[in-house]
Amino acid sequence: MASLTIRNLDAGAKQRLRERAARNGRSMEEEARALLGALDHPASGDDSQDTAATALGPTPLREADRTVLAGKRILLIISGGIAAYKALDLIRRLRERGARVRVIMTAGACEFVTPLAVGALAADKVYTDLFSREDEQDVGHIRLARQCDLIVVAPATADLMAKMAAGLADDLATAVLLATDRPVLLAPAMNPVMWSHAATRRNVAQLQADGIALIGPETGEMAESCETGRGRMAEPLQIAEAIIRHLVPGRRPLKGRKAIVTSGPTHEPIDPVRYIANRSSGRQGHAIAAALAKLGAEVTLISGPVTIEDPAGVTMVHVETARQMLTAVEHAMPADIAVMVAAVADWRVVHAADNKIKKKPGEGPEPLELEENPDILKAVGHADDRPAIVVGFAAETANVLANAQAKLQRKGADFIVANDVSPDSGVMGGTRNAVRIVSPTGVETWPDLDKQEVAMRLAERIASALVGNEAGGALQQGSR
Numbered sequence: 001m002a003s004l005t006i007r008n009l010d011a012g013a014k015q016r017l018r019e020r021a022a023r024n025g026r027s028m029e030e031e032a033r034a035l036l037g038a039l040d041h042p043a044s045g046d047d048s049q050d051t052a053a054t055a056l057g058p059t060p061l062r063e064a065d066r067t068v069l070a071g072k073r074i075l076l077i078i079s080g081g082i083a084a085y086k087a088l089d090l091i092r093r094l095r096e097r098g099a100r101v102r103v104i105m106t107a108g109a110c111e112f113v114t115p116l117a118v119g120a121l122a123a124d125k126v127y128t129d130l131f132s133r134e135d136e137q138d139v140g141h142i143r144l145a146r147q148c149d150l151i152v153v154a155p156a157t158a159d160l161m162a163k164m165a166a167g168l169a170d171d172l173a174t175a176v177l178l179a180t181d182r183p184v185l186l187a188p189a190m191n192p193v194m195w196s197h198a199a200t201r202r203n204v205a206q207l208q209a210d211g212i213a214l215i216g217p218e219t220g221e222m223a224e225s226c227e228t229g230r231g232r233m234a235e236p237l238q239i240a241e242a243i244i245r246h247l248v249p250g251r252r253p254l255k256g257r258k259a260i261v262t263s264g265p266t267h268e269p270i271d272p273v274r275y276i277a278n279r280s281s282g283r284q285g286h287a288i289a290a291a292l293a294k295l296g297a298e299v300t301l302i303s304g305p306v307t308i309e310d311p312a313g314v315t316m317v318h319v320e321t322a323r324q325m326l327t328a329v330e331h332a333m334p335a336d337i338a339v340m341v342a343a344v345a346d347w348r349v350v351h352a353a354d355n356k357i358k359k360k361p362g363e364g365p366e367p368l369e370l371e372e373n374p375d376i377l378k379a380v381g382h383a384d385d386r387p388a389i390v391v392g393f394a395a396e397t398a399n400v401l402a403n404a405q406a407k408l409q410r411k412g413a414d415f416i417v418a419n420d421v422s423p424d425s426g427v428m429g430g431t432r433n434a435v436r437i438v439s440p441t442g443v444e445t446w447p448d449l450d451k452q453e454v455a456m457r458l459a460e461r462i463a464s465a466l467v468g469n470e471a472g473g474a475l476q477q478g479s480r
């Protein structure tokens, strides 16, 4: 069983653990052990239960992240949706990253959260009134519109987006949004039917054509009803990450780090013209290599045969078979990070023919004798010079979560990115992916995202984990 040090958990995680323990009538240590036990003995094959899904919450804030938004001025507009309560957490996330946050609330927003709570978290006055005598003496709405680096609307209601698309300015929020020359990021949040309504579709298209950026909405359960669908506001941390990407585009937290990424399928020859292959396009692996490079890592991308272009800014190694891929990985070691995305063929033909196997009329096909290929992820995860962060992918068509959890320990990985590649998911060969991140501290379910977005989020997560590991992980799994 794993050894753990609760004392080393950050205050937030400790508090959540305390609350869980109290709810379940256990000591904190018993509760932590129960969580780890859930990972050791996952509910067999039942993917509907994220047994440890809530686990211990987000990774502690890295020291470098405490200043990532230093000097940046964010104007946050909160409009009147049920997700307004999440704006409180967003303010906290932005301020702990060094940003100055000014807030405008619509009249609708004030029905959901109070300006008092918002002002206390922002440590500033909250603006609500367009016709304020106090603020409008020096045309306050123009000042608010210009004295910021970015305007973020979270949550952005259907109503507010409609007004923006039409260029209305009948309250402080809309007047500021019309009077600004700063970039604007919207985090829409609404009922799925509102989101898919033709009017909202038109308004979103208009806003995007006007150069306004959107994050989310996500697919999931609605806060106010039992409905599920697309319309849930992106989580505050995701919005904070999008803001950082917007405001600090050249940030390179992985500068000086070496990363190895494998991508694509492998081809295992049967004869000179035939081979065993799979449907992997290499899109996800290539996007991860590019994302790690964007964050400053020196990346070696080892790719099986694919038809997509090599990403810029990485060292490419093209291979065909699993054994060639393993040799290339070993050659690229040591590294700080290894992300094994390639869909490596499990088996190869024992004796690939030197010449094309000829069909013999009247005789059936010759049986193919197969043998197991090397397990590249396991080899890296258990290597003497194991990278500090090892990430594996679990492409499954059934029991996705249970298989990923089992893989985590067996392969010696820090994270397993689990994805469902059953034919109707469209993941293999497609441009989108819905993944779950399985780690010793829990399971995170990410929404259905573009593969580039999955890659960027994973690269950010790897950067956090790398620094977290160096500071001494809060919970350590006993064996790797």
Ligand SMILES: Cc1cc2nc3c(=O)[nH]c(=O)nc-3n(C[C@H](O)[C@H](O)[C@H](O)COP(=O)(O)O)c2cc1C
Pocket: 078, 079, 080, 081, 082, 083, 106, 107, 108, 109, 156, 157, 158, 159, 160, 189, 190, 191, 194, 224
């Ligand atoms: C309980 C409740 C929840 C609501 N949640 C949302 C929501 O999540 N998204 C949305 O677009 N509108 C929502 N509305 C409707 C808005 O509050 C309404 O359109 C309002 O005029 C928005 O004003 P604002 O855009 O100026 O803030 C909700 C209304 C109520 C009463």
